[in-house]
Amino acid sequence: MVLDKINMPNDLKTLDTKELQELSDEIRKVIIKKVNTTGGHFGPNLGIVEATVAMHYVFNCPKDKIVFDVSHQCYPHKILTGRKEGFLNPDKYATYTGYTAPEESPCDLFKVGHTSTSVSLAVGVAKARDLTGGKENVIALIGDGSLSGGEAYEGLNNAAELNSNIIIVVNDNDMSIAPNSGGLYRNLKLLRDTKGKAELNFFKSLGFEYLYVEKGNDVEAMIEAFKQVKDSTKPVVLHIKTAKGLGCSMAESHKEIYHYIMPGMADFTEENFAPKAACCLEEEPKDYNTLTADFILKKAKEDKRIIAISPATPGAYGFTEDFREALGSQYTDVGIAEEHAIAYASALAKNGAKPILAVMSSFIQRTYDQLSQDLCLNNSPVTLLIHWGAISGADATHLGVFDIPLISNIPNMVYLAPTSKEEYLKMLEWSVSQDKHPVAIRVPFGNFISNGIKDDTDYSILNKFKVTKIGQDVAIIAAGNFYTLAEKTAKLLEEKYKISPTIVNPRFLTGVDLELLESLKTNHKVVITLEDGIIDGGFGEKITRFFGNSNIKVLNFGAKKEFTDRVPLNELYERYHLTPELITKDIIKTLEGTFIEV
Numbered sequence: 001m002v003l004d005k006i007n008m009p010n011d012l013k014t015l016d017t018k019e020l021q022e023l024s025d026e027i028r029k030v031i032i033k034k035v036n037t038t039g040g041h042f043g044p045n046l047g048i049v050e051a052t053v054a055m056h057y058v059f060n061c062p063k064d065k066i067v068f069d070v071s072h073q074c075y076p077h078k079i080l081t082g083r084k085e086g087f088l089n090p091d092k093y094a095t096y097t098g099y100t101a102p103e104e105s106p107c108d109l110f111k112v113g114h115t116s117t118s119v120s121l122a123v124g125v126a127k128a129r130d131l132t133g134g135k136e137n138v139i140a141l142i143g144d145g146s147l148s149g150g151e152a153y154e155g156l157n158n159a160a161e162l163n164s165n166i167i168i169v170v171n172d173n174d175m176s177i178a179p180n181s182g183g184l185y186r187n188l189k190l191l192r193d194t195k196g197k198a199e200l201n202f203f204k205s206l207g208f209e210y211l212y213v214e215k216g217n218d219v220e221a222m223i224e225a226f227k228q229v230k231d232s233t234k235p236v237v238l239h240i241k242t243a244k245g246l247g248c249s250m251a252e253s254h255k256e257i258y259h260y261i262m263p264g265m266a267d268f269t270e271e272n273f274a275p276k277a278a279c280c281l282e283e284e285p286k287d288y289n290t291l292t293a294d295f296i297l298k299k300a301k302e303d304k305r306i307i308a309i310s311p312a313t314p315g316a317y318g319f320t321e322d323f324r325e326a327l328g329s330q331y332t333d334v335g336i337a338e339e340h341a342i343a344y345a346s347a348l349a350k351n352g353a354k355p356i357l358a359v360m361s362s363f364i365q366r367t368y369d370q371l372s373q374d375l376c377l378n379n380s381p382v383t384l385l386i387h388w389g390a391i392s393g394a395d396a397t398h399l400g401v402f403d404i405p406l407i408s409n410i411p412n413m414v415y416l417a418p419t420s421k422e423e424y425l426k427m428l429e430w431s432v433s434q435d436k437h438p439v440a441i442r443v444p445f446g447n448f449i450s451n452g453i454k455d456d457t458d459y460s461i462l463n464k465f466k467v468t469k470i471g472q473d474v475a476i477i478a479a480g481n482f483y484t485l486a487e488k489t490a491k492l493l494e495e496k497y498k499i500s501p502t503i504v505n506p507r508f509l510t511g512v513d514l515e516l517l518e519s520l521k522t523n524h525k526v527v528i529t530l531e532d533g534i535i536d537g538g539f540g541e542k543i544t545r546f547f548g549n550s551n552i553k554v555l556n557f558g559a560k561k562e563f564t565d566r567v568p569l570n571e572l573y574e575r576y577h578l579t580p581e582l583i584t585k586d587i588i589k590t591l592e593g594t595f596i597e598v
Contacts, residue, residue, distance in 0.1 A: 009107070012053065044173070047245060055222070056077075057223055065109055069115060069117060069146045071397075099111065114366065118142045118146070122138050122140035122168075138165060140166070148180075148335030160207040164234070166236075168235070168236070169240065170237055175255050203237040208237045289317055292317065293319065308357075310333050313360060316360055339366060339370045342370035343375075346375045354381075358387060371406075375413075379412045387443050392569060395565055409537065412437060416440070417507060418444060436460075469502060474502070476504065478506075489580040512542050521547075524552060528586075533558055560576060
């Protein structure tokens with residue numbers, strides 16, 4: 001294998017063009033095997049192999065600085081920069097994160113997992129170089145949908161004024177995560193169709209030098225292109241046409257589904273491949289995604305004001321192709337532009353529409369100002385569905401633990417945490433029908449729970465908690481995902497210590513039930529809170545603040561304020577004392593020996 005000879009980028013410079021193409025083919029096979037085993041970003045990495053090989057052949061990393069956008073396209077780069085064993089050796093598959101990480105290699109400048117940032121970061125690197133008298137090349141790789149994010153436009157606008165070396169590589173594979181949408185992508189298509197010669201050129205209009213490469217998956221063509229722009233003294237855009245998923249027929253045919261894959265998907269053929277149904281109106285939904293899709297489709301048929309919105313990640317919450325086609329004009333994919341999505345939804349609501357915006361917990365972090373100013377200050381009745389909000393074993397860039405402090409402390413917002421299918425549907429019904437509040441719902445994460453009990457709650461009466469089990473001495477207030485943890489803890493307290501605790505399902509994360517909390521003072525000594533997110537600034541601290549001047553002792557259970565990186569979930573639960581056994585132990589310790597084990 002040619003790859004056997006390559007340990008660092010400089011090793012590429014000894015290879016001829018034929019060997020470089022062989023190396024590209026080997027890297028592609030390695031990626032397919034590894035990602036098919038572990039899961040990960042598939043299509044975008046397969047499409048950028050030759051460009052990455054050529055880039056490292058021409059430039060001198062780490063002296064020349066390469067900034068990756070969102071890291072969807074960094075696997076070939078990792079293989080060429082001292083980390084190939086993490087892709088070749090199954091025993092070391094878990095060694096490296098799926099994103100650029102400076103602690104792994106000097107060739108990684110930033111830890112990056114969110115999108116549309118590379119140009120901004122590269123502008124800062126280039127400006128610092130100019131201030132300190134450096135001469136190195138600065139390269140920003142962007143594409144695979146990242147250009148639709150607002151920061152990408154801001155970065156490009158600033159980069160065009162540098163009057164020094166900065167090279168923006170636009171990887172144009174005619175896709176975002178889902179199909180492209182937006183005027184910029186129409187211009188990219190025009191440029192592809194004219195092989196870069198169209199007079200209407202977004203990049204030239206900003207002042208960039210511009211070079212188009214039709215054969216972005218040809219090593220020789222990419223080497224020639226990189227040589228042309230190397231050591232440029234002006235900002236330049238290198239627009240390359242590539243094929244997403246190249247080398248795997250299923251990834252080439254089903255680009256959206258194969259953007260990120262689960263283990264084993266590369267082995268699928270058209271005969272045994274069946275994308276998950278978008279909706280199941282004629283059968284019982286099996287998870288919260290299908291439940292949501294069914295609800296939206298039903299409501300959209302009844303009310304033409306209903307509109308579903310996705311910021312480029314529809315597959316994450318079940319907005320599949322069939323679902324989108326069924327909605328037609330009642331669906332918008334705004335691209336990777338969460339900030340715009342919030343403002344867009346607010347304006348829709350202000351003018352009489354009923355928007356339902358689905359977004360992942362990790363990505364809602366990008367929208368704080370829009371949540372506060374555009375949405376809540378204007379009190380627009382938008383329904384926000386927050387997906388994947390939970391403590392998890394995810395990498396440091398995609399944690400879903402920060403949404404509760406971020407969302408629940410903005411005035412006018414109502415943030416709800418259902419514990420079951422029945423509560424979720426009732427909350428959805430209320431949110432879509434009311435016109436007084438922006439409402440966010442933390443879509444339950446993990447197992448689909450149906451308790452069979454109709455929810456008759458009037459959610460227009462804000463911040464009313466529900467006592468589901470009456471007890472004494474200990475009260476467990478458990479939000480959303482952790483309600484079942486409360487039930488397990490209560491059972492252990494009863495069986496082992498003969499303590500019959502009160503269990504409270506708060507449902508509201510944005511406020512407290514003053515009357516209920518006051519009533520707990522009469523016959524309770526300890527109150528504990530459980531939330532599937534960070535404690536600092538979260539729901540539990542609201543409870544602690546209420547009891548601060550009383551004799552009630554309060555324990556808040558949740559995640560610590562830290563960035564975790566691929567830490568197994570069981571390990572995190574142990575660390576945070578989020579098991580029935582550890583919670584019970586802390587409760588008994590807090591009671592200071594009042595109860596003894598029997």
